[in-house]
Amino acid sequence: MQTEQIDKLAAALAKAQGEIGSAAKKSENPHFHSKYADLASVVEAIREPFATNGLAYQQPYRNVGDQLSIVTRVIHASGQWIEDDGVPLLLSKQDMQGIGSASTYARRYGLMAAAGVAPAEDDDGNAAVGKTRDTGKPVPVKRGTAKRGAPASNGEKPEPPAKPRAINVPTPANSGGMKAVWEGWCKEFIHAIGTCEDVETMNAWIYANEEPFKSLYTFSKEAHAHVDKQIKAKVDTLAPVATE
Numbered sequence: 627m628q629t630e631q632i633d634k635l636a637a638a639l640a641k642a643q644g645e646i647g648s649a650a651k652k653s654e655n656p657h658f659h660s661k662y663a664d665l666a667s668v669v670e671a672i673r674e675p676f677a678t679n680g681l682a683y684q685q686p687y688r689n690v691g692d693q694l695s696i697v698t699r700v701i702h703a704s705g706q707w708i709e710d711d712g713v714p715l716l717l718s719k720q721d722m723q724g725i726g727s728a729s730t731y732a733r734r735y736g737l738m739a740a741a742g743v744a745p746a747e748d749d750d751g752n753a754a755v756g757k758t759r760d761t762g763k764p765v766p767v768k769r770g771t772a773k774r775g776a777p778a779s780n781g782e783k784p785e786p787p788a789k790p791r792a793i794n795v796p797t798p799a800n801s802g803g804m805k806a807v808w809e810g811w812c813k814e815f816i817h818a819i820g821t822c823e824d825v826e827t828m829n830a831w832i833y834a835n836e837e838p839f840k841s842l843y844t845f846s847k848e849a850h851a852h853v854d855k856q857i858k859a860k861v862d863t864l865a866p867v868a869t870e
Contacts, residue, residue: 627708627709628706628707628708628709629705629706629707629708631706632702632706632707632708633706634702634704634706635681635700635701635702635704635706635707635708638679638680638681638702638703639679639681639700639702639741639742641675641679642672642675642676642678642679642681642741643675643741643742645674645675645678645679646671646672646675646741646742646743647671664734665730665733665734665737668734668737668738668741668743669737671741671743672737672741672743676741680702680703680704681700681701681702681703682700682701683698683699683700683701683737683740683741684698684699684701685697685698685699685733685736685737686699687729688712690711690712690714693712693714693715694714694715695712695713695714695715695732696712696713696715696729696732696733696736697709697710697711697712697736698710698712698713698733698736698737698739698740700740700741710736710739710740712736713731713732713733713735713736714732715728715729715732716728716790716791716792716830716833716834717792720794723837724792724837727836727837728792731833731836790818790827790830790831790834791831791834792834792835792838793811793814793815793818793835793838795807795808795811795838795841804845808842808845808846808849809849811838811842812842812849812852812853815831815835815839815853816853816856818831819831819832819856819857819860820856820860822860822864823864824864825861825864828857828860828861828864832857839853
């Protein structure tokens with residue numbers, strides 16, 4: 627959506643984007659141990675270029691369809707504005723902590739897209755799939771080499787991938803029930819990862835379940851390591867490392 631005229635906004639945004647630097651990667655992805663630009667880094671990158679060019683932004687909550695989302699609106703001093711269709715909040719937990727975590731993620735990506743911010747040292751997604759040489763530098767990844775839609779070994783059609791979502795971690799009636807709860811969560815998450823047909827979908831599942839994955843580490847480092855191993859095995863299937 628946008629105002630009828632956006633000529634002044636467009637000119638100001640183009641100038642601001644020419645002044646915006648890269649957002650520094652200061653936070654670490656707990657799944658792939660790779661750095662990423664957090665929300666604070668993105669805000670820091672755009673604050674001065676936006677201010678000097680008469681630009682501001684808002685990121686309110688809004689129901690888009692039946693999905694609570696964060697909408698990013700860029701506003702010019704003239705009153706002209708433009709906004710995106712919103713980034714949906716995929717909650718890892720149905721509480722305020724879950725909303726807060728999902729909101730931060732949505733605000734970061736919404737703002738990066740609206741302002742045209744790129745993270746520093748962009749590696750074309752290779753670090754996100756955990757591909758590193760002994761030097762620690764990303765290794766080129768061959769995309770599209772995994773066979774999709776191939777029949778299962780028993781001759782049946784493969785199960786279609788489910789839409790990425792946060793898998794709920796129910797609260798058991800007593801503390802002794804936590805083991806069963808986490809066993810169920812791990813089983814469902816690993817199954818969901820197994821149905822993914824590309825790295826992007828798998829990453830969506832991972833980010834949607836970032837909070838419970840962290841909590842799993844606190845509950846059982848062994849279970850956390852098992853799930854992490856399954857993730858990396860799936861990565862190798864979807865995006866095998868190129869041979870030199």
